[in-house]
């Protein structure tokens with residue numbers, strides 16, 4: 001394998017959401033990465049990263065569950081790409097934690113009965129596309145620019161924070177989604193809520209909190225002039241898509257950024273993915289002649 | 292506890308701070324009550340104590356009040372506080388640590404359903420190696436008696452085929468061992 005090919009080959013960690021409620025993110029991410037020449041090898045035998053629940057119950061558990069996946073992936077020597085922002089966050093936090101603390105690593109080696117030594121690293125899907133593939137390559141594949149589509153890019157918490165453990169360079173104002181939206185011809189509007197919280201794991205037990213936060217995000221998106229959200233997080237997408245209330249205003253469609261990239265790249269499968277959304281994006285896309 | 296004078300007497304536990312430190316919480320006593328964590332917290336409106344107050348209470352060793360609070364369970368782990376704290380206090384990690392300690396000590400949580408949800412989530416992962424959403428939602432509703440909450444959303448999800456039974460993962464035996472080693476059953 002020469003170094004150029006190796007550079008665009010990754011271990012794929014889909015995570016549980018992408019295998020169920022966020023299947024359209026799994027499909028669109030794979031399709032777009034494939035089109036960009038990225039080769040993915042799903043980590044054999046991957047298991048749950050523990051998500052919000054593990055760290056709410058036990059710090060050790062929150063490191064051990066992703067640690068198992070890091071250890072499983074390491075022998076192949078490929079960096080991991082995890083499209084789910086929550087999985088990315090848990091894998092990356094585990095990675096930083098054990099690599100900066102030998103005692104923690106020993107504890108995990110014993111508990112997990114597998115070992116990870118830091119030879120590979122976890123990337124989020126925005127890093128893979130923007131840093132490893134490059135915006136230029138994306139632009140070259142656009143056949144149907146998303147002209148007239150006004151969105152706000154919503155990164156949420158998990159791609160940005162905690163910056164010390166994730167190595168985020170710009171936790172208050174990330175720009176990767178905005179740049180990708182510009183590359184596919186959409187207009188990503190400026191707003192101050194890029195990395196605000198949607199209520200995350202409170203969706204079941206305290207949906208009132210999620211509704212309060214989501215409606216605020218919706219109001220601010222409308223104030224910015226947006227007609228849709230674009231996100232890279234299944235939890236944000238689900239909360240925004242399901243919990244906007246209609247009483248105080250219109251409900252905005254919530255896209256995975258990969259779905260919009262696929263539309264701009266002329267992929268026919270995109271309509272099937274979009275039909276799974278709760279807030280239908282079709283009226284907006286038809287109005288703009290995008291589909 | 293209130294005395295006749297109306298002045299609150301705190302039953303402080305001086306070992307509490309030491310316990311937090313031994314579990315990896317750093318810099319706690321450097322807190323200067325600047326309130327950045329409390330002001331930026333997206334869930335503060337639903338909490339009974341702000342994150343700023345909780346940090347002060349932790350330093351003072353107000354264990355009972357903290358364990359009985361809504362705050363530790365309502366923290367969404369957004370890490371805004373941790374990112375902004377000028378004294379490098381990991382407020383979000385402190386919240387998690389106190390939540391973990393409260394569950395360990397068998398304290399009746401102020402947000403019972405939140406704790407139940409996390410526990411059931413872990414039961415599903417323990418059984419299957421991965422999350423299975425229909426099982427998670429079903430068990431949660433049974434255990435909490437919240438059958439009729441979110442009916443409309445549930446129907447939407449079924450109609451859009453958003454809920455799927457995903458298969459068991461090959462590594463589930465290893466996952467079970469990991470969970471049994473670290474989790475405190477509620």
Ligand code: SF4
Pocket residue numbers: 321322323324325326327328329342343346372375376377378379380382
């Ligand atoms: S931001 Fe840090 S220093 Fe300021 S009140 Fe919160 S914990 Fe204390």
Ligand code: SF4
Pocket residue numbers: 328331332333334335342365366367368369370371372373382383386
């Ligand atoms: S991590 Fe928790 S306490 Fe800190 S700002 Fe977010 S919700 Fe509030």
